[in-house]
Amino acid sequence: MHRLLLLIMLGALGLGGCRQGGASDHPNPKPDSKAIETSAFLYDVQLVNSKGKKIGFIEIKESDEEGLDFHISATQLPPGASLGFHIHEKGTCVKPDFESAGGPFNPLNKEHGFNNPMGHHAGDLPNLEVGANGKVDVIMNAPETSLKEGSKLNILDKDGSAFVIHEQADDYLTNPSGNSGDRIVCGALSGNTKKQ
Incomplete structure (x- = not known):
């Protein structure tokens, strides 16, 4: 009896761990918070x-998918906030407004937002959901990005790119950045950010 109960519980855990859908289900408004082997990250x-x-870091690697x-x-970060999060076209972060990062990373010439019928930008990412302690620690995937030289989806081209966190939530619809407000955090990606 105990063995049967244990098998049922293990089966339920196995089914619960299966993910429905594939990469085309993007975006996942609630990014994965699972632990990951950090040595796999290149930047x-x-x-x-x-x-x-x-105030933190972003690690980058080629996805297995x-x-x-x-x-x-x-x-x-603002405790309990939902904050817009995007990749921008230039790898420079000049404070205080980070306008140096330029516009959205949009090599496919689409409009902004996961809910926009003409969208979304390749650099659009799900909102960051900040904990009550002002912290965020998540993993997310951007299927229309690359590190491959020569690819138009390459975020590590000659002028790099930047990750920008905005002061408000992205509405996933409005051009150019989903009414997400000012840029409050920035991280510049360039060839110099490669892990040693």
Whole structure:
């Protein structure tokens, strides 16, 4: 009897761990928070706030399925907030407004937002859901990005790119950044950010 109960419980756990759908189900508004082997990540981007203070990092690697995987870990964010999060076209983060990062990473010339029938930008990412402690630690996938030289989806081209966190939630619809407000955190990706 105990063995049967144990088998039923293990079976239920196995089914619960199966993910429905594939990469085409993107976006996942609730990114994975599972632990991941950090040695697999090739790049380490430092995140800074508008005062230039380091508040976290983003690690980047080629996905086993499609595009790139990002591990985002940051602190000192607005507690409990939902914050817009995007890849921008230039790898520069000049404080305090980070306008130096340019516009959205949009090599496929689409409009902004996962809910936009003419969208979405390749650099559109799900909102970051910040904990009550002001921290976020998640993994997400961007299927329309690459690190391959010569690919138009390459976020590591000659001028790099930047990861930008905005002050408000992205509405996943409105051009150019989903009414997500000012840029409050930035991380510049370039060839110099490769892990040693």
